[in-house]
Amino acid sequence: MTRVTLDAVGPGATVQDMGRRGFVAQGLSRGGAADRLALLEAAALVGGEIGAALELAGGRTRLTGDAPLRVALTGAPMRAQSGGRALTWNAVHWIEAGDTLTLDGHGHGVWSYVSFGGGIAGAPRLGSLSAHLTAGIGAMLAPGETLEIGADRGDAVNRVLDVADRFSGGELSLLPSAHTALFDAETRARFAATVFTRSPRSSRQGTRLDHDGPVFATAGQLSLISEIVTPGDIQMAGDGTPYLLGPECQTTGGYPRIGAIAPMDLPRALQCPPGATLRFRFDGIDAALARHKDEAAQLADLRRRVRPLVRDPRDMDDLGSYQLISGVTAGRPDQEEPA
Template sequence: MSLIVRRIGAACTIQDQGRDGYLDQGLSRSGAADLLALHEGAALLGQSPTRAALEMAGMGGDFEAMQDVRIALTGAPMQASIDGSSVPWNASHLLLKGQRLTLGAVLRGAYGYLHLGGGIVTEPFLGSRSTHLTAKLGGMVAAGDTLPAGPDSGDTGMKLTPTERFSGGTLHIVPSFQTALFDQPTLNRFEQTEFRRGARANRMGMQLDSGGEGFAAQGQLNILSEVITPGDIQMTGTGNPFILLPECQTTGGYPRIATVLPCDMSRAAQTPAGGTIRFQFVTLDEAATLQGAFQKDLARLSSRVEPLIRDPHDIPDLLSYQLIGGMISATE
């Protein structure tokens, strides 16, 4: 089973949960910018969240089914249709051989995801199918490419109400290696500032802008380069914060004021250009509680899936369902 890509946006890549354990070799995790979207797609298709999906940054594309294939659509919502008929987002659908799936621009958020029943089964490397553009592992999906799917069976026509995370909001943070280099008034101002996602953003990181002065650490020019991970918030020389994302570098010398909790990274990555973000420091105990609750919610996702009730006006082949077959005459 597979899809052929007929048209595709400029920044679409195949992603799973990424590669752990290679920081010492200069390779960051990569993986989906919105890991929650992977779990939602898995719940809709009744499969493992470790399977790879197509991550679409800002714009989708046109895809043709070479065989019947189950699909699910999660993450930032996009206009979606099959052979010109609109289909719901955050739902699973059956794409019949020869049918065309069309996905437009994101309506909210930043990253949309197309999941295939059986997952996208490209050749794995170092235990993952994730593209890592900065490390030149894989590349962007292009028109004419094939998205191969693994063995699959199961139902479609399911829906899931997503966790709202597509317009910014509050991100919980804990102190990082250089937090102590920022004086308390600066840390207080950081928490009180409303930031906007700037124009500079990709899978490495996203810049945040604010109307006030920048944020500087004491002795920041003498900071040694140290290991960094996704979620770290670096301060550039101009005092603008950058939230580091899955393809961030593995070491760096900019001061880090804090680190975003993993459970809030989907919200961070899905913040659209111009969307607002605030930060809130929490203790390590509070962070553990928030992260634990998030993991429990992931485990319960499959119990939240429910049948998708479609409007009969949106089903072009409604008559083929023989909805009145088997009726018994009331006069007999």
């Protein structure tokens, strides 16, 4: 079993996979990676199944393996280097045994992911390796800890994905929720016209959205009955401040929710960094369905889009091992070249 030692680790680092399904009735939300798309991208790059990854929230992380590793870097871009060379983001790389992978965040996006060709190994709890901090399952990672990596049955490296920017905020599609109609038309229009700023007050449970102007409230909100809530819901706190609910949100709540982020826009919503702005566009179900792809379809599309990583020869320590002139000549010195 390969072991990876965390020589240094940034704040909020955890192990995350796609989370736990089927426990909402018992009060446990799905949890899992905040940016699920990043895990799909990693699976496409390494050529394997969707596995658990190291989820980082900025800072500096340094890790070293005791055996060679294939590593995919996805999610919010970080400055990455190993063995004296810079590593391309959204790509899969080969890390030699004993070489240290160093990652530094620079505020572009929130959640970054380090995935391994063999996947992070361990004993699942309720069907998942994910830490669920709100529920007290697992914990944040600390310097000196080790991760066990499973057997890697693939060999693809130096492959890259070209991905659209989802780390700068922007306009997001908002679908109606059970409470949308409780907000009057004027309040809904004001909400759609408001520019929100992603607050630093954030966790995997939810993110505060700051704004100028009056708060958002609905008549009779103090008498609402608690009901199911899901990641991506926009919920108004008691003072009328909106919060974007994250992967470890509560499973039920009685605060009014003006809408829910369309699933295709949820990675962009949760990757919006502090200080960036968001706007919301109320869409119908039909418009959302026209854009929607389930995760299996997204993964299949990502696998088709993986391409070879073109490397700068100046960064290739093993340049001499490459056949650079294949096909230039026939290799037969006793034959003349055709006229």
